[in-house]
Amino acid sequence: MxxxxxxxxxxxxxxxxxxxxxxxxxxxxxxxxxxxxxxxxxxxxxxxxxxxxxxxxxxxxxxxxxxxxxxxxxxxxxxxxxxxxxxxxxxxxxxxxxxxxxxxxxxxxxxxxxxxxxxxxxxxxxRKKPYLHQIQPWVQAEVNRVSKCVTDAQESDELSFLLLTDSHYTVNGTWNDTAGAIQKLHQKLNFDGIIHLGDFTDGMTTREVSRYYVENILSDLRKCDVPIWATLGNHDSNYFKNNPDPFSLKEQCELYLGRDEPRYAVDFADQRLRFIFLDSFDPNEVLRYGYNASCIQWVNEQLVSTPADWQVVIFSHVAPIGRLQYWAKIMRGEEELMKVLHEHSDKILAFINGHNHGDLIDNAEGFPILSILNSKCEAFTEYKSPGFITPHRKLGDSSQEAFDVMVVNTEKRQIRFVRFGAGNDKIIIDGKAEWLK
CATH class of the missing domain: 2.60.120 (Jelly Rolls)
Structure with missing residues (x-):
């Protein structure tokens, strides 16, 4: 061929x-x-x-x-x-x-x-014969463990999602194992959707090459035949290390989101649940990390229009507050955004972000904030704010991978996170997040 x-x-x-x-x-x-x-x-x-x-x-x-x-x-x-x-x-x-x-x-x-x-x-x-990636025994064993953990606890009317972030695609990296594991899990669990919190690649190649890699990632995820929702990460602008060939915001929206706008909402009416996806990075601003005025106004409109008996989960690449990330202690729009979130904290089931390449639970703002570990096999302990957990990673066993099955129960105001690979499970219940042993 x-x-x-x-x-x-x-x-x-x-x-x-x-x-x-x-x-x-x-x-x-x-x-x-x-x-x-x-x-x-x-x-x-x-x-x-x-x-x-x-x-x-x-x-x-x-x-x-x-x-x-x-x-x-x-x-x-x-x-x-x-x-x-x-x-x-x-x-x-x-x-x-x-x-x-x-x-x-x-x-x-x-x-x-x-x-x-x-x-x-x-x-x-x-090519003499088609290339077929072999599912390793440790991948299959982890698929079996995670799927059993989810199905043993899952109740009717719960929604389940595959949640991953910071895949940072690299040639000869671990993406093939990640994609294979996600597809095998979906066969057992039948996800309601896949959520990627940004940084699909490192953003250091030309637009054509980055587009090629991103389209390969999305093609692998689409094999599950469920909706894919994403947020834009800082590397997704293709600007990293002074890359002279960045994507425009319009190009990012088209490539990663399949939409015209960098922020959007998804409703699950039967569960009275709204997902809100935010943009949190602009390489052209002095304060690159954070939320601009139009984003904050839009978030407020979404929260105001959410019925009182509904619940909201907010997804972003970057945390909503500077103390929860290393790279930007001062964030654009932080004060204004947090004011809006505090005013509607009774509706917010969780704020979930990536970017930090570490796990974190924070309950100090009136609603749980969770940072999710990078799916890329990478474990550096420097450049982390206090409280972050960086699990050990190793090629060729389950710790190589890191992503979550996120199970949402709106009747109980609960989200369970079952970790595939490195790191621990966690749960949000009664407005508080905690680790599960």
Whole structure:
């Protein structure tokens, strides 16, 4: 089967470190890392060109997991230093082992690319057999444990949701295990929806590559065939580490939310329940983290219009108050937002956010505030506010993963959170959140 490739004119892959570099009109290369299995082939279809291949071993270095460090080009592989000016070829290239790869193209006459060339008309990547991600035994065991825990306690008329945040997609990362676990859980539990609290990727690649990764994530989640709701994270603006190719707010809304606006509400009339999803980051503001005036006004309107016998859960990437996050002690609109939330605290069942890469329960504001641990396999203890819990994470066992099954019972004013992977279960009951042992 032929796999379509993404090519970018003017870009080369550097022989010294395997990273991309713009400013080379004589070259066309693939900015995306592709996965190959033994027997897969690259075949040249146009003799006016030649190509070479850079390969990357599927190995993960501990520093990407246990320190605050983002891998260049969102890539958890190890370059094999097999690219140089003498490796260009016109004969077919056959892979003998499982590796990631990139391709560089040149014209035989040495002239520049014009920018309109389609790499898929020049060469083809032929996959010998479809790639099927294998569900690991520890994933299946955790699926069985979590699904039993949920079904043993679940009552009629309760709603269940898959809740995750900060997936920070990386090449050769753990997303395939995460997606496989979510799909297996859904088969057993039949979720009413999936909620992602933002930071789908690191936001360090071009818009085209970030879009490619995000669409892969959403495609995996859509296999559950239930609604997907998301909030915009700070990395989702594609600005991180001075990335010169950010998304506009309109592009973010279209890509991540499938909507025109960055904030929205979802009602479950039978349960008298309203979900409110907020935007909480603007890279163009001096105070980047926080809530602008139109957002706060909209939240107030939503809470005012919520019937007295309904309950509200608010979702955001960032916490509503500066003391609950490390990166911004002063937040835009904090005072105004908290005033609105305090005025309607009797309706608010919970405020739930991601961003902090740690678990936290806070009951000091008249309604529970919960920060949810990152689903990406990453466990650094620095840059955390007091009270945050950073569970140990390890590749290849259940602690690699971290997301929740969230079960809502409006009759009891209760939410149960059953953790898949690292971290503990928790419950909200009688207006207070607490950990479960």
């Amino acid at each position: 032929k796999i379509s490739l993404m090519g970018l004119a003017g870009m080369k892959i550097r022989a010294g470190d395997g990273l991309q570099e713009l400013g080379h009109p004589e070259m066309l290369s693939t900015p995306v890392f592709y996965f190959a299995q033994p027997g897969d082939q690259i075949r040249l279809m146009d003799s006016q060109y030649k190509f070479n291949v850079a390969t990357y071993a599927p190995k993960i270095e501990d520093r990407w997991i246990y320190t605050y460090d983002y891998a260049p080009e969102e890539n958890w592989t190890v370059y094999r230093y097999d690219l140089n000016g003498n490796t260009y070829r016109q004969d077919q290239y056959t892979f003998s082992e499982c590796v990631y790869f990139r391709i560089c193209l040149r014209k035989m006459d040495g002239t520049d690319f014009e920018g309109h060339e389609d790499i898929n008309h020049i060469l083809s990547f032929q």
